[in-house]
Amino acid sequence: MTAIADERISSVLETAEGVLSKRAGSSVQLDEPEDLGGTGRSTVIRARVLDNPVSLDRTVVVKAFDDQTAPSQVLREIASYRYATALPTKSRPGPQLLASDFEERLLVLTDLGHGRPMVELLGSTDIDEVERGVSAWGQALGRMHAATLGGEDDFDTLMRVSGKTKGGKGRVTVAGGGIGDEAAASVRAHAAMLAEIDVDLPANSREILDNGLKLFASGDFRTFSPADVGPGNILINGDGVQFMDYEWGEFRDATLDVAYALATFPALLSTDVVMDRPRLERALVHAWRGEVKPLWPSINDRKLARRIFTARALWVWLSTYWMIQGDATGHDWALHTTDARVVLARWADLADAGELAGVDEAFVDGADRVQEALRIYWFG
Structure with a gap:
């Protein structure tokens, strides 16, 4: 620069x-x-x-x-x-x-300074270095979530007063918008998408996606999020992990952020460490859990794993929806990709996560079928 x-x-x-x-x-x-x-x-x-x-x-x-x-x-x-x-x-x-x-x-x-981009760190061939990075990522998410739990009224007040025009004669308000609306549109297209790629999913697949959507509007751990907490918006400096770009900041269930991280970082791993992805995912979730556990003691590990899986399924579905739409404009989110191989890998990773979370076997098998159907759809 x-x-x-x-x-x-x-x-x-x-x-x-x-x-x-x-x-x-x-x-x-x-x-x-x-x-x-x-x-x-x-x-x-x-x-x-x-x-x-x-x-x-x-x-x-x-x-x-x-x-x-x-x-x-x-x-x-x-x-x-x-x-x-x-x-x-x-x-x-x-x-x-x-x-x-x-x-x-x-x-x-x-000014956060020049620091080290998370994208660069994830490309390292040193698995221990990458693990330290994703753990710091999880901790930073957890600290932010723990500090903002219960702060939604304060945020809503700032949204109201920050939109006042000069002289206080007018006010801009916000209704909807952001990635939640995009996710809702993708779920509405559930049947059409499955027909487009010629594959069936279990009857509960729509229910899982609908449950993921509910995390935007409800949930017992609603916290602040910059919304796009992907690797491209993270800088590591002397103060640790720093999140940038709050254009779509909002309150929502914290597990959406954790799942977003899990869905977006594997594509940036070097080939030397990609096989250790499950280890890195565990490190990120464990670090986040350590920060929020005192404020969210009621959720056990199994229930947490299922909720993170539900949020992750929604993110993977949305990235697939964007890819099938063929519209690369207006989506500068880390989740958005025009690389079909990334979407295929996300479905494979989702199936693995489903097995670990104890999601019903039919849905896990369905995720594998979607991956294969997409491979045929894009590559013949």
Whole structure:
């Protein structure tokens, strides 16, 4: 990444200076912008702070959304960062929010530094190093979940107040949206998808997917989630695992996050350690369980395994739905892939997980049949 001086970057930098200056009550100057990429709907830059009236770090990260981004999405990210920043320091899942402006569609965040991407760590050939990484991932998820259990009312309040326009004359609200709506659409297409790939599943397969959907709206362990907790949104620095990108932050059952991690990380493993995937999955779940167990003592290991399996089945189904749809636009989630081999592997892994979770044998056999049907569907 190199310093960028194009018109868009300059405009974002100027707006960020105004937002920070308003917060500080005196002029703040930023310079040396560095393009950190973005999702296509956003511009993300690192900038050096020249004047530092509010004891800012030497660098900050600025994220600005374009005019095509739905206001509700900007609102959700601002509210999510405000909520996460208010958590105790050790429980904060990622960068802190320094300043934001809803109408300017801009956030200023602390800089996590260069760190090590989780994607890079997962590609290591050292199984012990990878295991330490996924354990840290599980612990970080668990700390975030433990710290946010029971905080949904506070988050909802932030969602309401963060959407106020200048003068308080208007307010943006959020109704639905995000990956939960995508998952619901995939479940509605259950019969059509099975017909498309010419395979049958046990009668309870729709029930399992419906139970997975319920984890978005209910559950006895509802906690905050950035929503896309996949490897591409994780940086490991001196403070440990850091989650980035809160565009779809929400409260939902915590097992959805654990299952999302299990569904997305195997595709990034090197060939030297891929056979140790079950060991790595156990390490991640065990580390997460250690953090949340004091707050969720009522769930035993068998019940937990089945719930994680249910959530995982939904994620695998959704990734298959996206693949069959053939629509690669608008899905910059770690779960989304255009590689058929990844989807096939997810079904194979799901069948293995079903056996370990004690799910009925008919569904496990059905998962194997789906894998074979998809292989024929895509490769003949």
